[in-house]
Amino acid sequence: MTSKILITCATGKISNVLSPLLLKNGYKLRAFVHSQQSGKRLQETLGTQHVDEGTLEIFVGDLENKSDVKKALEGVDIVFHIGPSLHPREDSIGKIIIDESRNASVSHFILSSVLHPVRTKLLNHRIKIVVEEYLIESRLSYTILEPGHFMQNTQIKEIADKGVMNLMYSFEELQGYLDLADYAEVTLNILQNPRHHNRATYELLGHNRTGREVAQLISQHSGKEIKCQLCQFEDLKDKIPMLKDANEYVQDGFARIMFYYNRWGLTGNSLEAFPNVTLEQHDYDKTEFKDDCFKINAIALRANNSISNTRNDLSQMKKFPEDLVYAYLCETHPFPGSLSAELCAFHGVPPSELRSRLKNGEDITLPDGRVILSKDVTLPGEPPVKVLILDCPSLNYLDSIIKSDLNSHSYHTIVHLAPHSILNNETYRSWMKSIKTTHHLFLDETQKNVHIEAIYRYQTQLNYIDDGIFPLLSYHNSLKEELKLPESVDNITYGLTSTRIPIRPILGPDNSKLVVLQPQNYIDTLLENEEFKQTFTAAKQQLQAMHEIAKTGHSYPEIIFLGTGSACPSKPRNTSGILIHINDTNLFLLDCAEGTVGQIRHFYGDQSDDILSRIHFAYISHMHADHLGGLYGLIQQRRRAFENLGHKYEKLILLCPNKYIDVGEKQWNYFSNKHSFDDDVHVIFNRTLTNGLPSLTNIGGENTNEEKFLFEKFKSIGLHGVQTVLVEHIYDAHALVLRHIDGWSLAFSGDCKQSNDFIQAGQNVDVLIHEATFETGLEVYASQMRHCTMAQAIDVGRRMNAKYTILWHFSQRYAKIPFLSERKDEEDGDKKQTKRPDNVCISFDFMRIHLSDLPRACELVPVFESMFYDEWLNMKKRQTRREQEPDYFAKNTRMIESKRKFMSGRTSPSNTDKTQSTTKNNTSPR
Structure with a gap:
């Protein structure tokens, strides 16, 4: 069935290019215009034959009239909405058509927006961002397109004819350009498979160019010299079609746009950022994919012998069914035979154009009259080679695979993606032996080899x-x-x-x-x-003595650092993850970045399942990917560990920000086909514990079931104090303080600036694990990004009166060794270096620490610095250059400002919010 598409503002420049393309590709269009005259013009432009054929329908109405919009949407599958440019009520128009589209149950909504709607100084951008937000929250299936300047606005032909390019903004300021034809092609691609572009926002741009560069391009193609002429708004407004007879609102808005472009331009992610990349999407429901090397077919397999490998079957799938997997049949192209120089010489063919003709498959006649056939001097080519990528996640697919047409091919290699138990299943092995295959490559969970x-x-x-x-x-x-x-x-x-x-x-x-x-x-x-x-030689004897003393210390807590870097993983440091052994049977995970499960397997090896099953508590400090990106994978592997061990599953107690509920439920709904989010975890919001564990003095009175649950769970592992602290980083970021009945205590900062509340809550703890993202001297950067420098983290430990401070969460610029420069004594202007605190140590990935090890770990800092001496020395030189350059930070304000904008609007709530959040009504419902 052909989709019917409603296009609003159908007589504009976008529609003039898009509509013919859609009609050409078999779509039915309903064009929304504001007058009979406009409709008549559009019909003449697109061709009356489309109206006669029923593929084009002209609808005359008012976009501000709900009744008209409702009528226009009758029988429509997809909406392509172009808002009226610089209309004072464009936002209300957008809301009306979004509301009515939802009521009409349209399958997809495409919004033509504008590049960078966040630039709210621009009137048309400020209105567009309102419409974008309304669409995102409408629960419609949608795609948002954010194009830059259309090249067609430049009036290239007129410029080439006159030899003059007039602009109302600077010729030196970069602007992002896009051709309307490319914009239409992108839209067509989305319409061909809207499901693959659901909830996507695309920044569409060809190149960022200055006005002078555009003039040079026109000059190159026209062969004429193009002069650049800066003009005032009043000089050009009568020559711009949209401004003819425009009211003051539109004229003023346009003038403001020109003023903005003159100062800041309008640029985005252009093709120049990816000069060697071509992106081609090939969907499952299309025919085979083919390139210069391979042709590839996707073969859909379902459990219980439900097989689908046709376009019609696949195109009917609204989403991936839970029982669907794909096999990929990859086949090389035949390799042609090559001309043999030896055979040519044997037959007396000289090195000349005669050999070229033979290579091209021609037969030739030599001067002596002999006929040489091309096949006689050509080595045999190679036939196609087939490789099958086969995914078999469970035994339920065996019957489907055995009865499929996969058996009719001969393969060079079959790559088997399956659990070890399936690969060793007798029925599966019997099927393998029946296939004509040179190699079987097994990829399962049992292999243990080094990859980094x-x-x-x-x-x-x-x-x-x-x-x-x-x-x-x-x-x-x-x-x-x-x-x-x-x-x-x-x-x-x-x-x-x-x-x-x-x-x-x-x-x-x-x-x-x-x-x-x-x-x-x-x-x-x-x-x-x-x-x-x-x-090391100088310190070795003392370190060995301290090691012997430490062996007599307490066994718990045992702290394992799984990730000590920030932002993204590097070879020496994964992102955030710390595992605390509370006792023999209970582990507490602090943050869980991507790769956390992999780090656990590196460290514990064959004991990993046992370790995963003993992680009963996890804490997520805030909603940044480098602190929670691995949580879904960890919980899935944890459930699998319970199954492997034959144990009954126990829910993970998860302390997390409120917003993780939305993320978690979406992940489980999309990826998990067996268990729901609530089946796997019991959520406790971090805000619930800002006053510490609830007092149970009134059991049977005011205490809720959730409060009783919290108290009993933490009591069962010996924690009598569990308190979260609201800190300044992003919204709902918290630090954590744990106090155990055995007398030890630990404070964990998560990501944050220095926090007086955290310092107060963590008074006299045994160990403080504090983020130290930046080196001392980069306080400006740290403040803008709401992080701490190493000196600031040490200062928090001093003011907290922590016995030991472990620095953690280093920028990956310090991947090998953080630059822990010695403090400077600022009193009385004295700049001399003073001794580094002797209760501060540096964390590394796979570092295992007991409280009794901390004195020795602090003494190891100079050894670490000497181990990576070249890196440490380079950082020292950079610090010296920075100190000798007074305006260093002034020169780098652009970077600071861009990062500040990235963080803007994402701060933690105020203390007022904090107070309100601790009421009993805010306890977690789970």
């Missing part, structure tokens, strides 16, 4: 320094030079990271590129560092 060598290299070197605080990673001993690879049995190969199976030339599995650990080489490299050798 640097992780093991750093840990080996740190382990050499202190094997108590930095234990070797789990698979370390089995991944040395003598790496044992699984033997191929019945042409089966277990895939490892960097395993290769060449298909041209056709060869077998190749593991020559596997990462192989060389622990002794890592140690030798470390000892070649003279600065390290001197520092």
Whole structure:
């Protein structure tokens, strides 16, 4: 069935290009115009034959009249809304058509907006952002298009004819340009599969260019010199079509736009940012994908022998059914035969154009009269090679796979994506043997090989320094030079990271590129560092003595740092994650960035399932991806761990910001086909605990069931004090303070600026884990980004009277070693260096700390700095240059300002909000 599309403002420049393209591609259009005269003009432009054929319908009405809009939407599948430019009530018009579209149950709504509607100084942008927000919250399926300047507005032909380009804004300010034809093509692409563009916002731009560069382009194509002439608004307004007979509101709005462009321009993400990238979307419901190397077909398989591999079947799917998986049949193109120089010489064909003709498949006649056939001097080509990527997530798909037409092909390789239990299933193995295949490549969950060598290299070197605080990673001993690879049995190969199976030339599995650990080489490299050798030798005896003393200390808490970097992972540092062993059976996770489960498996190896099952509590400090991006994966792996161990599942107690509920439910609804969000977690909002654990002195009285639940759960692991503290970072960011009945206490900052409330709540804790994103001296950056410098974090520990402070959450510019410069004594103008505090240490990924280890960890700081001496020295030089350049920060205000804008509007609520949030009505419902 052909979709019927309603286009508003259908006589404008966008519609003039878009409508013919849609009609050409078989769509039915209903064009909303404001007068009979406009409708007649449009009909003449598009062609009366479309009206006669029923593919074009002209609707005359008023966009501000709900009744007209409602009538226009009857029988419409998709709306393409173009708001009337510089209309004083464009926002109310947008709301009317969005409301009526929802009432009419249209399947998709496309809004033609404007580049950067957040630039609210521009009148038309300020109105567009209101409409965008209303559409986003309408629960319609939608796509928002944000185009830059249309090239057609430049009046290229007139400029080329006259040799003069007039502008009302600076010729030197960059502007983003887009061709209307490209805009129409993007719209067509969206209409062909709206489901794939649901809730998407696209910034559409070709190139950012100055007015002078545009003039140069016109000059190149026209062959004429183009002069650039800056004009006043009054000089040009009568020459602009939209301003003819326009009222003062429109004229004033247009003049303000020109003034804005003159000062700031209007630019965005242009194609120049991705010069070598071409994006092509190929949907499942289309025919095969083909490029220069492969042709690929997606074959849909369902559980219980429900097979679909046709366009019609796939196009009827509104979303991916829970029982649907895809297999991919990849086939190379035939490789043509090549001309043989040896055979040409044998037949007496000289190196000349005769060989070129033979190469092109022509037969030739030599001067001596002999006929040489092309096939006689051409080596045989190679036939197509087929590779099957097969996903079999459960035994329910076996019957479907066995009865599919996958069995009718011969394959060079089948890549099996399946759990280990399925790959070893007797029925599955029997099917494999029945297929004509050269190689079977197994990819399951059992393989344990190194994919990032640097992780093991750093840990080996740190382990050499202190094997108590930095234990070797789990698979370390089995991944040395003598790496044992699984033997191929019945042409089966277990895939490892960097395993290769060449298909041209056709060869077998190749593991020559596997990462192989060389622990002794890592140690030798470390000892070649003279600065390290001197520092470590001087401190070694004292460190060993402290290590012996620490062994007699308390076993718990045990703190494992899984991620100590900020923003995005690097080789030395993953993003935020800290695991606290409260006791033998209960673990408490602080933040959970992407890769947290992987870090757990690196550290614990075969014990990982046991560890995951013992994580009963998790805390998310705030809604930034580098603190929560791995939570969904961790919870899914945790549930799987319970199943593997044969244990009954226990919900994870999750302390989190209020807004995580929306994120979590969407993730579970989209990805999980077995369990709901509420099945897996019990949510406690961070705000609930800003006054600490509830007092249960009135059991049977005022206490809610939720308060009783909280008290009993935390009491069961020995925590008598659990308090969150609202801090300044983004909205609803909190710090955390834990106090245990055994006498130990811990404070965790999350991300924040210095906080007096946090300092007060954490008084006299044993250990403070505080973010130290920036080095000392970058207080301006830290303040703008609502983070702390290292000196500020140390100062928080001092004012909190924390026994020990562990610095954490370093910018990845300090990936190897944070620059913990010694403090300067500012009293009486004295700039001399003073001793670094002796109760401060630096965290690393895979660092294991007990309270009794902290004195030794603090003494290791100089050793770490010598280990990465070159990096530390470079940071020291940068600091010196910065101190010698008084206007350093003034020169970098643009970067600071851009980041400040990114953070704007995302601060934590005020203290008033904090007070209100702690009422009993705000306790978590879950």
